[in-house]
Amino acid sequence: MRRTTGTSESDLGELYRQESGRLWRGVFAYAQDRAVTDDAVAEAFAQCLRRGDAIRDRRAWIWRAAFRLAAGELRARRITGPLVDGPVLDQIDDDPGRLLRALRTLPGNQRAAVILRFYAGYGTDEIARMLGMGRATVRVHISRGRKRLRELLPEEDIE
């Protein structure tokens, strides 16, 4: 997968065009909440703009920031008992709907790892840095997540 690096605001506009759709879908598959996803993705891009040249690999930084923001929000909501509007994915009765429902059964870190691996296309080292865990742990998460998804979606191709 192509890596985008750059320093200018126009580069960021290009990055938004290239990456926002995939990033939003990846974060949504992880958080399964539109409000959390919108907030995490917008905040990640806004902070990327603000930090300017200090960021070397903008694409990786935005993915990392968006996933961490979403994870933090989900953790906060669980603690404070707040507002999650969840029914969106259950109204989707097609392939992405089935995948989203299957992903929802995975633990958070496992879910993030398989999305970053199979949808975003990151390698084990990058995922380990993004999620703040060891490479061996990431490999275990990916292996178990893939096994679980194969059980839930036996007709699908998850390699």
Add this chain to the structure above:
Amino acid sequence: VTGRTFETLDRLEVPDLRRDIERRRRVPDELRPIPKPPTGGRRVTAALLALVLFAAAAAFGLRVWTRDPQPRPVADPWSWVGEGWTRIADPPERHAGATWAWAADHLLVWGGCTGATECDPTDEGFIYDADTRTWSSVPRAPRPGSDEQAVVVGDRIYLFGRGGFGSVFDVASVAWAELPRAPIEPDHAVWIGSGIIVLQDAAGPGTGSATASYDPTTNEWQLLAEPPTDFNVATVTWTGQEVVVLHALLNDRNVAASPTVDAMSFDPAAGRWWALPRTALYPGSFASAYLDGRLYAWDYVTRWQSFDPRTREWSPHAKLPVDEAECYVSGVTIGSVVFGWNCGAPAVFDSGTWEAIRGGPVEETIYSKAYGRKIGVWRFADLVPAGDVLVLPLTGITLAGGDGEACYGCPGSPESLWVYRPPSSEPRAERSRLASASRGTRGRMRTTRS
């Protein structure tokens, strides 16, 4: 390598966030810290801490094992609740027809009627953390509801309401999701280990009783074989092999089509219904609960029997040690005992015998001039198995007019919330979890839905 399955996510519609990003970029104060995952240092600290805790636990466990080979009980969020009755804090709001359920060490109260005269269902709810003893609000549900059937599966509470509409609340993530609409009215529901079986009451000519199943894994409904007999009052119990249904068909004047409570069972593996021997119980109101391979059932005139699913035989009937009362009875399995509620007179079945329960709300009385004696205040209860204890949301009576006749369900009826722990209740056991997952063992007089 990207799995083709994940490419299906590309079909999801994506919002345009550019204006939001621009707004955030222009207001630096709105930029907030990005949460950091645990660092290597934190992981080392956590690993060391885990090692110390493991060593301590191993030493303690070895000492305990050496002294007493009994297994250690699982942590109990109700450890602060002693045997017998304990009153706990009421939720911030509570409505008639609210649904109560226990999952993942939390008690949910949701929905109910908000209207003064007609039922205007609400979508609001609250959750009680037994560990911290505090209530907090939960997000609004996808739809309102009242008098719903609740089935607990792991951390999730499935709620089935009128019109076949349903929703699920995940206690762990504090999130709601809507369920696909059921093909029948889910008047009764029970978890059978691999899915939820729902049954529909007969509502009159042309609308007979029906059965369907919901699979939480596939999120799909399936119509099942129709019950051989129509009913509009029933208790539904899963034995591990079959769904036993005690049932009756009452008319508008509560006159039953059969003189006693009838019984049948559904075998999910074969998809077939079987007739069972009828009981000796009166059909106006009855309850049942499953314990140690037997189904215990009783009625409002306090007759009780037990049924052995292996021999297909009912025991001779006997009397409960409580007074008769013409109102709804209910029952549930809690830990290693059966708990029966008979209009404010509870009894517990333990070690082969029934015993009346005293104390707590049972002793609260009010003097009625009309009856010339004291009568019990707390008449109606929901029975909510909650681990090793039972939670009872109670509703009381008021005295009407000058003569002090008891008024049931009148405005101003008192409410309270109690926890009952059976004497010497065993540690949390599999049957306790089964009981939690299979509420709804109450057959009651037919009422007209508003």
